[in-house]
Amino acid sequence: MTEEALPLTDRMRGRDWLMTQDWADDEIELALDTAKQLKKEFKTGVRTLHLPHKTIFLIFFDKSTRTRNSFEAGITQLGGHGHFVDSETSQIAHGESPKDMGIILSGYGHGIAIRHDTVPGEGQTYMRDVAQWADVPVINMQCDVDHPCQTLADLMTIREEFGQDLSKLKIAVSWAFAPSYVKPMSVPQGLIMLMTRYGMNVSLAHPPEYTLMEESMRLARENAAKSGANFEVVHSMEEAFADADIVYPKSWGPEALYGDPEAAMKVAGQYRHWICDEAMMAHAKQEAIYMHCLPADRGSEVTDAVIDGPQSRVYPEAENRMHTAKALMALTM
Numbered sequence: 001m002t003e004e005a006l007p008l009t010d011r012m013r014g015r016d017w018l019m020t021q022d023w024a025d026d027e028i029e030l031a032l033d034t035a036k037q038l039k040k041e042f043k044t045g046v047r048t049l050h051l052p053h054k055t056i057f058l059i060f061f062d063k064s065t066r067t068r069n070s071f072e073a074g075i076t077q078l079g080g081h082g083h084f085v086d087s088e089t090s091q092i093a094h095g096e097s098p099k100d101m102g103i104i105l106s107g108y109g110h111g112i113a114i115r116h117d118t119v120p121g122e123g124q125t126y127m128r129d130v131a132q133w134a135d136v137p138v139i140n141m142q143c144d145v146d147h148p149c150q151t152l153a154d155l156m157t158i159r160e161e162f163g164q165d166l167s168k169l170k171i172a173v174s175w176a177f178a179p180s181y182v183k184p185m186s187v188p189q190g191l192i193m194l195m196t197r198y199g200m201n202v203s204l205a206h207p208p209e210y211t212l213m214e215e216s217m218r219l220a221r222e223n224a225a226k227s228g229a230n231f232e233v234v235h236s237m238e239e240a241f242a243d244a245d246i247v248y249p250k251s252w253g254p255e256a257l258y259g260d261p262e263a264a265m266k267v268a269g270q271y272r273h274w275i276c277d278e279a280m281m282a283h284a285k286q287e288a289i290y291m292h293c294l295p296a297d298r299g300s301e302v303t304d305a306v307i308d309g310p311q312s313r314v315y316p317e318a319e320n321r322m323h324t325a326k327a328l329m330a331l332t333m
């Protein structure tokens, strides 16, 4: 039999995880330390039954590979059960309120996690409404404003690569062309808010139609001012990539056009040259790493040579989604 995991602190028990901005620096550090410990225990076969017989409800308004499976596998490894709730096949589709979802699911289990990411102005509000009525922690699995589970895993991945002190690094967060679907705005917004907090110099690039939400920009500027980081907006992927240590080019939609995917794709079609290929990577530092939250549109957002190449960290990044999801559940539930 494998050895048992060390007990975890109760300090964050009952807390919601709706935006990284809601947690203090030392609370984020606790989540990262816990994820690191759980990763080591997973790799060495240590049993981590921190949540025996506990249930988390996973409510999805959108599709998912990494988020759903990292939470389902993660809760199983913690000794509990993940219960998938599809917004289309539950009474949410008939208008059941966030208040009812919060109260009723709190009566059945120990945590609620929600993905509601494709309608600007709705997802974060819905989650805060559920959280207001729920007696159990509510976790944001991606909304219109933030994807805090993704950016926590990204921060873990960057620390694994560059060490604890990130203050001299430059990260390029750039728009890229993707024809598959209108991708949410929450990953670039989450990145500019969180990475500026850690003192990283953030260079944001996008075509003029792809401005991010003003509140995210305000928080990124405020975080950068506090940490001493530089936060700039530039007008090409090349400029953002110049001397970057980390490049994170990905697609998102124009805020006003999420309800009209055809019109959104028409706008995107003007910018097919916003692709991360080997020539683009040459603008960054030689040892720079390529990151993407996935799924990536190969041949449009990025070439195979880059995403499958030596600078890519997309698979360790995706793996860290599970270790960080486990940390958030184990600490809060």
Ligand code: CP
Residues within 6 Å of the ligand: 063, 064, 065, 066, 067, 068, 142, 150, 293, 294, 295
């Ligand atoms: N990165 C991410 O959230 O992946 P999924 O959409 O597959 O969950």
